[in-house]
Amino acid sequence: MSETSVFTRSRTPPPLAVKAAGAWITDAEGKQYLDAAGGAIASPIGHGDPAIAAAMAAQAETLEWVHASAFTTGPVEEYAAAVAGLVPMDDARVYPVSGGSEAIETALKMARAYHLARGEADRSIVIARGSSYHGNTRGALDVSGRDPLRRPYEPWLGQTMRVPTVSEYRCPNPDHPNGCAIFHAERLEEAIAQAGPDRIAAFVAEPIGGATSGAAVPPAGYWEEVVRVCRRHGVLIVADEVMTGFGRTGEWFGSDHFGLRPDLLVSAKGASSGYWPLGLAIADGSVHSAIEEGGGLIHGFTWSHHPVGAVVGLAVLQRIIEMRLVDRARTQGDKLLGCLQMALSGNALVGDVRGLGLLICVELVRDRDTKQPYPRSARITEQVLERALELGLLLYPSTGTVDGTDGDLLLIGPPLTLVDDEIDLIVDRLVAALSGMG
Numbered sequence: 001m002s003e004t005s006v007f008t009r010s011r012t013p014p015p016l017a018v019k020a021a022g023a024w025i026t027d028a029e030g031k032q033y034l035d036a037a038g039g040a041i042a043s044p045i046g047h048g049d050p051a052i053a054a055a056m057a058a059q060a061e062t063l064e065w066v067h068a069s070a071f072t073t074g075p076v077e078e079y080a081a082a083v084a085g086l087v088p089m090d091d092a093r094v095y096p097v098s099g100g101s102e103a104i105e106t107a108l109k110m111a112r113a114y115h116l117a118r119g120e121a122d123r124s125i126v127i128a129r130g131s132s133y134h135g136n137t138r139g140a141l142d143v144s145g146r147d148p149l150r151r152p153y154e155p156w157l158g159q160t161m162r163v164p165t166v167s168e169y170r171c172p173n174p175d176h177p178n179g180c181a182i183f184h185a186e187r188l189e190e191a192i193a194q195a196g197p198d199r200i201a202a203f204v205a206e207p208i209g210g211a212t213s214g215a216a217v218p219p220a221g222y223w224e225e226v227v228r229v230c231r232r233h234g235v236l237i238v239a240d241e242v243m244t245g246f247g248r249t250g251e252w253f254g255s256d257h258f259g260l261r262p263d264l265l266v267s268a269k270g271a272s273s274g275y276w277p278l279g280l281a282i283a284d285g286s287v288h289s290a291i292e293e294g295g296g297l298i299h300g301f302t303w304s305h306h307p308v309g310a311v312v313g314l315a316v317l318q319r320i321i322e323m324r325l326v327d328r329a330r331t332q333g334d335k336l337l338g339c340l341q342m343a344l345s346g347n348a349l350v351g352d353v354r355g356l357g358l359l360i361c362v363e364l365v366r367d368r369d370t371k372q373p374y375p376r377s378a379r380i381t382e383q384v385l386e387r388a389l390e391l392g393l394l395l396y397p398s399t400g401t402v403d404g405t406d407g408d409l410l411l412i413g414p415p416l417t418l419v420d421d422e423i424d425l426i427v428d429r430l431v432a433a434l435s436g437m438g
């Protein structure tokens with residue numbers, strides 16, 4: 001008889017979490033963990049905020065849920081208006097769902113519905129980048145460039161066209177660092193030409209790389225060039241801001257760093273900071289109007305447009321604004337990145353420390369000069385993670401990131417409320433976790 005009836009995510013039994021506050025999680029033994037990962041880079045306001053719990057309870061007592069095909073609600077209207085005012089889009093329309101993968105699925109259908117409505121039925125192909133992650137449902141996984149997650153399900157996948165990974169550390173441009181933006185724009189142009197320009201529905205990408213490319217900030221001019229190519233060929237731009245949205249990188253959205261105005265924007269994680277399973281698929285007003293004129297979006301989930309989720313979203317937004325967490329992501333992120341770069345500069349295991357705001361990545365390598373990764377069999381990420389856990393530090397791992405098998409990343413994305421003492425603790429504990437490894 002097993003000790004649990006839960007179909008667990010981890011292969012070793014995880015500790016039993018019993019409470020959490022701010023950046024700290026306590027287990028049943030009373031051990032405290034510094035949540036430097038924000039779960040999965042998902043918690044801008046930190047754990048245990050009583051105002052969010054109170055808002056949820058009050059809404060659940062008044063109107064816990066109604067089906068969105070029959071009713072709208074005050075919280076959903078108010079939340080959509082608040083989000084529409086923040087995203088870099090005109091007259092945005094917000095479709096709330098239950099997480100990032102659902103939001104990506106929704107945005108892909110919006111892109112398809114847009115082209116159908118405009119009489120361009122041949123536009124069905126989606127282009128995405130090499131190292132990328134857009135979710136784990138079948139459609140979202142097909143768009144994702146993350147081989148370890150795709151491999152078991154390959155027979156179900158294969159509809160997405162791929163352009164090279166965007167990574168300044170492992171740049172595929174032979175002339176790097178010269179002309180990288182143009183290099184990527186040319187590869188996109190080639191992919192479009194190869195498929196036939198009137199067959200492409202959308203280009204989907206994270207404005208700043210998440211877990212797979214490891215907080216990879218694109219080269220200067222990248223988004224300007226990509227936008228030019230997409231606009232020239234009528235290809236919709238879907239910005240996947242599941243990880244980068246709601247202040248994580250020091251702007252409200254990753255797109256804001258580049259003046260990017262996507263046609264569709266997807267967000268999740270930071271939208272609800274973990275207090276409710278919430279994702280958002282957001283359409284620019286012109287995309288929404290075209291879909292409506294074409295007969296509307298054929299799509300839906302039972303729990304979409306949830307009023308409790310909307311109340312949580314609003315309360316989280318309020319917290320982000322009143323605590324100035326977007327600015328804080330920038331200032332604390334700069335500090336943490338600087339401290340990590342300094343502390344790890346002589347570490348033989350560390351190839352690169354990069355990021356923007358409080359989305360930071362430490363890339364582990366076997367050889368710093370050649371950037372050769374450890375073989376997967378070394379399980380270096382797992383070893384570091386285990387030692388960090390012992391030391392009371394939670395990190396967000398990603399493996400197989402160089403060639404689909406090898407490649408080791410440690411992502412750091414704590415709550416944006418992070419204080420200076422916690423920065424010191426993250427650095428000290430990470431240095432300790434890495435010491436003697438390799």
Ligand SMILES: Cc1ncc(COP(=O)(O)O)c(C=O)c1O
Pocket residue numbers: 040099100101102104133134135136206210211240241242243268269279
């Ligand atoms: C960029 C990006 N897109 C999509 C997803 C999928 O979101 P979810 O896990 O909420 O389904 C993630 C999750 O990590 C992500 O980082």
